Amino acid sequence: MKTKITLKDIARELEVSISTVSKALKNSEEISRDTKEKVQAFARLYNYKPNNIAISLKNKRTKNIGVVIPDIVHHFFTTVIRGIEKYANARGYNVIVCLSEESFDKEVINMEMLANGSIDGFIMSLSSETQQKGDYNHLKEVTEQGIPVVLFDRITNEIECDKVIIDDELGAYIATKKLVEQGRKKIALITTDDYLSVSKSRTMGYKKALMETGIEVDESRILKLPTMEMDEASIKDFLENQKLDAVLCVNEIFAVYSMRLAQKNGLRIPEDVSVIGFTDGVLSKYANPSLTVVAQHGEKMGEVSAQMLIDKVESEEDEETYQTKILEPTLVIRDSIVH
Amino acid sequence: MKTKITLKDIARELEVSISTVSKALKNSEEISRDTKEKVQAFARLYNYKPNNIAISLKNKRTKNIGVVIPDIVHHFFTTVIRGIEKYANARGYNVIVCLSEESFDKEVINMEMLANGSIDGFIMSLSSETQQKGDYNHLKEVTEQGIPVVLFDRITNEIECDKVIIDDELGAYIATKKLVEQGRKKIALITTDDYLSVSKSRTMGYKKALMETGIEVDESRILKLPTMEMDEASIKDFLENQKLDAVLCVNEIFAVYSMRLAQKNGLRIPEDVSVIGFTDGVLSKYANPSLTVVAQHGEKMGEVSAQMLIDKVESEEDEETYQTKILEPTLVIRDSIVH
DNA sequence: ATGCAAAACGAAAACGGTTTCGTGTTAATA
DNA sequence: TATTAACACGAAACCGTTTTCGTTTTGCAT
Known part of the structure; x- marks a missing residue:
């Protein structure tokens, strides 16, 4: 040896x-x-x-960035990580990944572990529990110590830091508008409770599009699940008890499952029911029929987040100026709507 | 501040x-x-x-483990990471993720970056380029320095270290056997070139099952794609030019795409054609019909890998004894085969 | 030979901890 | 009262670098 x-x-x-x-x-x-x-x-x-460690101690720079996300087995987060990793690596940084698993406590513990010198900055997306509690003290502590933080996708206004999101409201808006343009009138929305920042925005976009086109918002056509977790029973119950001609879902799993339910009940997609989801993942591409989605451009989001973070980490002056970058979602048209 | x-x-x-x-x-x-x-x-x-860095310098222990994988936007690798992360975290370790993106050079660079003190050990799955070249000097260097390495899934016999794999041959074997039992005779295999360790094993299992049941192996029923990347044209060309009653695929994307092709050509699944894939991902569950797969138990694999690595890292004596753990794959029966 | 500037190198502090060993103080014992 | 053990604490080395600030050496001009 x-x-x-x-x-x-x-x-x-x-x-x-x-x-x-x-x-x-x-x-x-x-x-x-x-x-x-x-x-x-x-x-x-x-x-x-x-020896990297010795250099880190000397420079007080680790060239590591900490990424804290709720879950990794989701296409969206996975693509974000890839974007972060690619960009960070190109600038000589390594990526330490921590999973909060939607738990407030784990999020706190992970951040504390990393904040003691292991990383130069954080990129994170809040756990649902954190957004629900509205407790952001762990973030405050970190930023107060001068550790840069970039929040993406699931963010909060309570913390002053750089942020990267897609325009979720716009995404839902263009999707809904598209459905309306095609003559759909009874458009359902399957989403989650409003405490999740993204769900709230998407619901707003959905309502805005309806109102603009003179369709009354019918709250009974909106299903708010408690979490992003799949809940087949609720969705089934919701969909089978009303006549609909379109469904907008906040993720691709809800959407694909909705398609299958409709098909089982003898409805044709997209002839009888149009379906649109969020997240341009592998599921959307290979579903049958393939699913029209609002693409969130996760990889781009990761890149932008990493760039903002590293720029801040490497900037000499500690300007107290933060920006929020808003990425544009795009509609990826596939066979689950008429076209 | x-x-x-x-x-x-x-x-x-x-x-x-x-x-x-x-x-x-x-x-x-x-x-x-x-x-x-x-x-x-x-x-x-x-x-x-x-300060973690100071402690690391003193102890020559970072409590970080480096994970180098070919790709993160694949369900299997994602679940492995989750398993590693959960286990490692529970034992106070952080996980640094590096992506080789199937490139030999990136794999080498990533390992060199991490090997200079940043981590206590590696968990990795070889890039396809590395397996193709058969060049494992970067791994040798690392192990010679006394840094423990655990190889999972895509492994090599040229390196002495701990390994974790599933019994890929057995997986393909039971899948093929299942198809034969149901009376299928013209069973195709869609796989990749043999340099990928897993593909080679799976092909062997497929052939073994056929031979055992007295069905002659027909090489024209085996499609070897150059990589795991989706290649719709090749698959289409392959499937539409022969009469088959079953298809076994080495991942879920190939399988789902095969189902769609068959359906487009008026074939019913599973009545006319049975399909089985590898990897129990979200795609299999929500495909239409849902896909029968050989589950690889990625999360378990991650856990086991992390445990082997951390045990070795923390063991005082440097025993030069290595083991290979072989996990059992299981067949998850869904609607793409008759049952 | 003398003086001096430039060139080449080394000592030591610093980063933030841990740990060994030595030392001064106190209290108990003879 | 002298001896000693227990107690409480500090000095310093160490982990592997970087960097400042001497110090020594060299070459050159006088």
């Missing part, structure tokens, strides 16, 4: 001081040609690589 | 030495009741938390 070599080892072997070795490896002007070549050759030979 | 407090700060305020503070916080017997209470109270008041 050949153990890692350190500056001290090189210094001892070459009978120079540690400082000389350090400088030689950085090609410092202070060191003579001769010595530099000797040191560099030796370092290369023994494959010297500086 | 209230900056983090250090031992030195506490020592200065309380007019004691740094050593005393350190010991007091650890409830050392050496320190008097009085002093301990004073120090602990002060620390609590100012919310003192030791």
